[in-house]
Structures are given as C-alpha cells and as structure tokens.
Amino acid sequence: MAAQNLVFAVLAVVAVLAALRVVTTRNVVHAALYLVAVLGSVGALYVLLAAEFLAAVQVLIYIGAIVVLFLFGIMLTRPTLGRESGLDNDQRWLAGITGLFLFGVLSYVLVEAFGDERLPRLEGLDREALTAERGTGAVGDAIFSTYLVPFEVVSVLLLAALVGAIVLARRE
Amino acid sequence: MILAVELAYWQLLVIKVLAVMVIVPTATAVIVQTFLFKMMAHMQSRLGPMEAGPHGALQLLADGAKFVQKELLAPERADRRVFFLAPVVVLLSTFLLFVVIPAGPNVVAEDLDIGIFFALAVSSISVLGILMAGWASANKYALMGGLRAAGQLIAYELPLVLAVVGVVIQSGELSLQGIVRAQAEGAIFGVGLIGQPFIFTQFIGFALFLVATQAELTQPPFDMPIAESELVAGYQVEYSGLQFLFFYLGEFGAAFAFSALAATMFLGGWYVPGLDVDGGLISNLVGPAVLFVKTMLVAFLIFWIRFTYPRLREDQLQTFAWKFLIPLALVNILATGVFKVLF
Numbered sequence: 001m002a003a004q005n006l007v008f009a010v011l012a013v014v015a016v017l018a019a020l021r022v023v024t025t026r027n028v029v030h031a032a033l034y035l036v037a038v039l040g041s042v043g044a045l046y047v048l049l050a051a052e053f054l055a056a057v058q059v060l061i062y063i064g065a066i067v068v069l070f071l072f073g074i075m076l077t078r079p080t081l082g083r084e085s086g087l088d089n090d091q092r093w094l095a096g097i098t099g100l101f102l103f104g105v106l107s108y109v110l111v112e113a114f115g116d117e118r119l120p121r122l123e124g125l126d127r128e129a130l131t132a133e134r135g136t137g138a139v140g141d142a143i144f145s146t147y148l149v150p151f152e153v154v155s156v157l158l159l160a161a162l163v164g165a166i167v168l169a170r171r172e
Numbered sequence: 173m174i175l176a177v178e179l180a181y182w183q184l185l186v187i188k189v190l191a192v193m194v195i196v197p198t199a200t201a202v203i204v205q206t207f208l209f210k211m212m213a214h215m216q217s218r219l220g221p222m223e224a225g226p227h228g229a230l231q232l233l234a235d236g237a238k239f240v241q242k243e244l245l246a247p248e249r250a251d252r253r254v255f256f257l258a259p260v261v262v263l264l265s266t267f268l269l270f271v272v273i274p275a276g277p278n279v280v281a282e283d284l285d286i287g288i289f290f291a292l293a294v295s296s297i298s299v300l301g302i303l304m305a306g307w308a309s310a311n312k313y314a315l316m317g318g319l320r321a322a323g324q325l326i327a328y329e330l331p332l333v334l335a336v337v338g339v340v341i342q343s344g345e346l347s348l349q350g351i352v353r354a355q356a357e358g359a360i361f362g363v364g365l366i367g368q369p370f371i372f373t374q375f376i377g378f379a380l381f382l383v384a385t386q387a388e389l390t391q392p393p394f395d396m397p398i399a400e401s402e403l404v405a406g407y408q409v410e411y412s413g414l415q416f417l418f419f420y421l422g423e424f425g426a427a428f429a430f431s432a433l434a435a436t437m438f439l440g441g442w443y444v445p446g447l448d449v450d451g452g453l454i455s456n457l458v459g460p461a462v463l464f465v466k467t468m469l470v471a472f473l474i475f476w477i478r479f480t481y482p483r484l485r486e487d488q489l490q491t492f493a494w495k496f497l498i499p500l501a502l503v504n505i506l507a508t509g510v511f512k513v514l515f
Contacts, residue, residue, distance in 0.1 A: 036300060064296025067300070075315060136285055
C-alpha cells in the first residue's frame with residue numbers, strides 16, 4: 001500500500017498547490033491552465049480508486065471540453081499576455097464562507113455514510129470479480145436501471161440549458 | 173505472458189514506456205516517408221525528395237538532423253513557459269493514444285477495460301496544447317489559428333465519439349481487445365469464415381470516423397487552423413527546431429494512431445482468419461504485421477483525401493459537422509440499437 005499512499009500524497013499536493021495558484025495568479029489564461037492541473041490530478045485520483053471510467057470522463061469532459069471552452073472564451077475576449085489588474089472583487093469573504101460551508105457539508109456526508117467502512121486489502125482481492133461488481137459495465141447497468149429516472153431528468157435539464165443558451169445568444 | 177521470464181511490475185512498466193517511445197517516432201517516420209513524401213509526389217506528378225539515399229529514402233534523417241540543430245526560439249513577448257510546454261502537451265496526447273492499441277493477443281501496452289473511451293479522452297488533450305501554443309506565441313495569426321483549431325476540434329470530437337458508439341453497441345465491449353475478439357468470433361449470415369469485420373455493418377460509422385479523424389488531425393480539407401494562405405502557419409507560426417518537430421510528431425503520430433484505431437474497430441484489428449484469437453506465439457508475432465498492413469490501408473485513405481480536396485471555409489466546416497455528421501451519427505446509433513435488440 002506504500003506506493004499508493006505515496007502517489008496519493010504527490011497527487012494531493014499537486015492538486016492543492018495548483019488550486020491555490022488558480023485563485024492567486026494574475027493571469028486568467030494561467031488560471032485556466034492551473035485548473036487543468038487540478039482536474040488532471042483529481043482524474044488521476046480516480047484511477048487510484050480503480051474508477052477508470054470516471055477518470056476518462058474527467059479528462060474528456062472537464063479537460064477536453066470545459067477548460068478548452070474557458071480558454072476559447074478568454075482568448076476570444078481578452079487575449080492579453082502578462083499580468084492583469086482588476087481580477088479581484090469584493091466577494092472573496094462570501095466565497096470563503098461558501099467554500100467552508102461546502103467543505104463542512106461534504107465532510108459530514110462522507111463521515112456519516114462511510115465513517116466505519118475500511119477499504120479491503122489489495123492482496124485478497126479478485127480483479128475479475130471487482131471489475132464485474134464495480135467496473136464500467138456495472139456503472140452502465142446502474143445508470144440504466146437503478147438511476148434511470150435521475151439520468152433522464154438530467155438529460156432534460158441539459159436540453160433545457162441548451163435551448164436557453166440558443167435563445168439568449170439569438171436575441172438580437 | 174509469452175516470455176518465460178517473470179518481470180517485476182516496474183520492469184514491465186519501463187519496457188512498455190520505452191516501446192511506446194520507440195513506436196511513436198517510427199510510426200511518424202513511416203507515415204511521412206510513405207505518404208507525405210512519396211505518395212503525394214506521385215499523385216501530383218513530381219518526384220519528391222530524391223537526393224538523400226536511394227530514391228530519397230534517407231530524407232527524414234536529414235530533416236531530423238536539421239530540426240535538432242536549430243536554435244530554440246521564442247518571440248520576445250511570448251509567455252515562455254506556456255510556449256515551451258504547448259508542444260509537449262500535444263505530443264503527450266499522441267503518446268497516450270498508443271497505450272491501448274492492441275497488436276496481438278498479448279502485444280498491447282495496457283489492455284484497459286475502457287480501451288476506446290480512454291483513447292478518445294486522451295486525444296482530446298491535444299486541443300489544449302494547440303490553444304496554449306496559439307495564445308503564448310503573442311502573434312495574432314497564431315491566436316487565430318489556435319481559436320480555429322479549438323472550434324474545429326470541439327465540433328468534430330462529437331461525430332468521432334458518436335461513430336465509435338455504434339461499434340461499442342454492436343460488440344458490447346469498450347476494450348479494444350474485446351472489440352477485436354467480437355469481430356473474430358462473429359459471423360456474416362451464419363458464415364464465420366472471415367469473422368465479422370464491423371466495416372460491413374458499421375460502414376457509416378467507418379466513414380464518419382475517417383472524416384472526423386481528418387478534422388481532428390487538422391489535415392486538408394480541414395486545415396483552417398494552419399491555413400498557410402490566410403494565417404501563415406496558424407498556431408505553429410512561431411515554432412522552430414525541436415519544438416516544431418514535436419508538433420510534427422504529434423500530428424503524424426496521431427494520424428498513425430487513429431488509422432490503427434479505425435483498423436482495430438472496423439477491419440478486425442490484428443486478427444486474420446487462421447490466427448488464434450486467444451493467444452499463442454504465432455498470433456503475437458503475426459498480429460503486429462497484420463495490424464500494420466491494415467493501418468497503412470486506412471492511412472492511405474486518409475492521405476488520399478488530404479491530397480485531393482481543397483480547403484473548406486470555416487462556416488462550411490462547422491455546418492458540415494453540426495448539421496450533417498452529428499445527425500447522421502445519431503441515426504446510425506439508433507439503427508444499430510434497433511438491430512442489436514432485434515437480432
């Protein structure tokens with residue numbers, strides 16, 4: 001387990017430092033690029049948890065699409081190199097409180113749900129059985145059986161957002 | 173394992189990484205020499221490079237030596253860190269593509285459970301490198317090229333993924349090894365002589381995949397990001413020497429990787445009738461050669477289109493993706509799903 005712990009430590013440190021740089025850097029493009037480092041480290045953490053599918057989704061959606069759209073927008077509207085001023089606003093205390101609140105809620109939920117559970121030791125695990133139980137196929141089965149209704153609701157929500165975006169963009 | 177020696181995990185890892193690092197430049201060299209230097213020249217009724225070596229065969233060595241000698245230049249106002257990181261990001265994406273491509277029952281760097289999905293995910297990283305290059309160059313042509321590339325790659329990512337979905341539905345597998353197996357063990361109308369290469373059922377998917385690949389590689393007729401008559405060389409304009417070579421390796425290495433992916437998903441991969449699909453020394457030795465031949469066939473198609481058609485306009489490009497390719501891909505998925513349930 002030592003190797004996993006070491007890799008976790010490295011990834012966690014990279015993620016936290018990059019996250020700090022996202023909010024402290026004076027350049028919007030750099031902030032977006034540091035965000036890639038954060039999202040990439042989190043994706044690698046998913047691999048460490050044997051959630052390969054989630055890791056690939058993280059790369060495809062967050063890095064390959066969302067951050068690229070961020071960068072696209074930034075470069076289209078303010079393509080200046082170097083430092084920028086006026087990136088701060090008065091909401092940092094509010095943001096801090098929101099962040100702390102979210103941290104508290106998530107910690108509470110995690111402890112409440114999984115507080116007593118321990119991960120099984122690697123030596124005793126059967127890889128095939130684990131893949132069948134928790135692998136990509138199992139995720140697909142769960143989405144289209146147990147979680148079918150939430151899944152459909154989310155797709156309707158996304159469709160509504162798409163239509164809304166087109167309406168907003170098209171308004172002359 | 174074919175080898176009788178048991179290797180430790182890290183030893184295997186080092187061997188795999190070295191293998192991929194050798195394969196990417198070799199594949200790029202083969203593609204560039206065969207298609208870009210020779211096939212293009214003959215199609216356009218000219219000779220191409222002929223001086224270095226017999227029939228110009230050593231031209232790439234000369235080019236490589238030339239690139240390595242050149243000074244690493246960055247524009248004075250460029251963002252140097254991002255500028256030098258960008259080609260590495262593009263190359264990294266290409267390297268990762270090769271990890272999941274199987275060339276035999278055991279000849280694969282890592283047969284991931286999510287195989288093809290992993291390949292599509294890592295291929296999307298290259299956009300990031302291109303945007304970084306375009307922005308950090310501090311050059312308006314480079315920035316325009318980067319933005320065009322991003323718009324194009326996002327638009328064509330969708331048909332690429334959707335074209336693959338048909339194959340995934342039909343085989344019931346995400347792992348590339350599983351897709352090869354499904355084709356080897358399939359049968360056409362009950363006749364299992366040649367297995368069932370998915371090109372017979374997923375020909376629309378194959379065509380979509382090739383077109384989307386062409387756009388993902390920013391090759392003509394989809395080369396607006398580097399359109400030399402409008403943008404000099406787009407996001408590559410400020411790069412020289414080794415950094416430029418990285419972009420070059422990234423582009424043509426990815427051309428080889430995407431051809432190999434298409435060959436694996438639609439042409440049966442490393443399998444030909446007579447090979448043992450479950451393993452064995454012969455399959456492991458013959459498989460890579462079979463895959464190479466099929467890959468070169470697909471690459472021939474891609475480069476044939478590249479040398480034949482003129483560049484599209486930016487709005488034609490976007491219209492083509494959103495109004496034609498994506499609806500077609502969705503219909504293909506629907507039809508595949510219906511057939512899957514019926515048969």
